[in-house]
Amino acid sequence: SPGLYIVATPIGNLGDLTPRAAQILTRADVVAVEDSRVTAGLFRHLGTKGRMLPYHDHNADAVRPGLIARMATEAVALVSDAGTPLISDPGFKLVRDARAAGHVVTTIPGPCAAIAALTLAGLPTDRFFFLGFLPAKQQARAEAIAEVAAIRATLVLYESGPRLSACLAALAEGLGNRETAVAREITKRFEECVTGTLGELAARYADAPPRGEIVVVVAPPGEAPPASIEDGDAALAEALTRLP
Numbered sequence: 001s002p003g004l005y006i007v008a009t010p011i012g013n014l015g016d017l018t019p020r021a022a023q024i025l026t027r028a029d030v031v032a033v034e035d036s037r038v039t040a041g042l043f044r045h046l047g048t049k050g051r052m053l054p055y056h057d058h059n060a061d062a063v064r065p066g067l068i069a070r071m072a073t074e075a076v077a078l079v080s081d082a083g084t085p086l087i088s089d090p091g092f093k094l095v096r097d098a099r100a101a102g103h104v105v106t107t108i109p110g111p112c113a114a115i116a117a118l119t120l121a122g123l124p125t126d127r128f129f130f131l132g133f134l135p136a137k138q139q140a141r142a143e144a145i146a147e148v149a150a151i152r153a154t155l156v157l158y159e160s161g162p163r164l165s166a167c168l169a170a171l172a173e174g175l176g177n178r179e180t181a182v183a184r185e186i187t188k189r190f191e192e193c194v195t196g197t198l199g200e201l202a203a204r205y206a207d208a209p210p211r212g213e214i215v216v217v218v219a220p221p222g223e224a225p226p227a228s229i230e231d232g233d234a235a236l237a238e239a240l241t242r243l244p
């Protein structure tokens with residue numbers, strides 16, 4: 001039926017495309033795509049052609065009104081190159097305008113690199129703050145880090161291999177030397193999740209920038225967690241003695 005369908009696609013392993021995503025992509029009247037060469041690969045996997053319309057940062061403003069108009073009578077799907085649209089990817093204005101025009105907006109949820117990395121990191125997940133990509137320039141990056149230094153939540157950000165070490169060093173400088181996980185190539189052949197302090201990881205990658213796609217997950221500020229249950233019990237007993 002007509003409306004806007006936000007469709008998550010795999011972040012590496014094509015097996016992660018959900019049956020519902022496959023169905024919508026096959027049946028949609030038009031699929032708005034970031035890069036038609038990338039999504040063409042997905043359509044090949046599905047054994048269908050797909051009616052693709054490029055929708056990216058450079059043409060979105062020009063293309064959006066036409067797409068919104070089509071939603072009155074057609075099923076319009078939105079995908080990005082990988083993962084969940086709108087998450088460090090185009091789409092929020094399309095959703096905003098589709099809602100404003102009174103169209104049905106629905107989602108076909110699925111892979112998202114930020115969430116997948118959180119499940120691998122072994123860091124608290126009860127509160128997390130997504131930073132997307134930090135600014136590339138040193139000064140702007142330091143300012144962005146300073147803004148989040150006091151937030152009592154795990155931090156999640158996207159970064160590229162060549163910039164990883166400098167990014168980790170800047171995080172150590174602005175946040176203190178927190179426990180961190182670098183999740184790389186999630187769901188792909190060379191998936192790994194390397195943990196350590198920001199300083200250790202900055203040093204590790206300084207001379208060997210990693211290949212592939214990366215998510216950085218940084219522990220919340222504050223005391224390091226107790227090393228064992230016994231230590232935790234001792235800390236609790238000690239704290240209790242200080243209660244009035």
Ligand code: SAM
Binds near residue numbers: 113158183186187
């Ligand atoms: N919308 C996407 C999502 O839901 O994850 C993210 C799009 S953003 C333009 C692309 C960034 O996501 C990459 O630079 C990398 O930081 C991260 N990413 C995507 N796929 C990944 C993977 N398989 N492993 C690790 N990071 C990944």
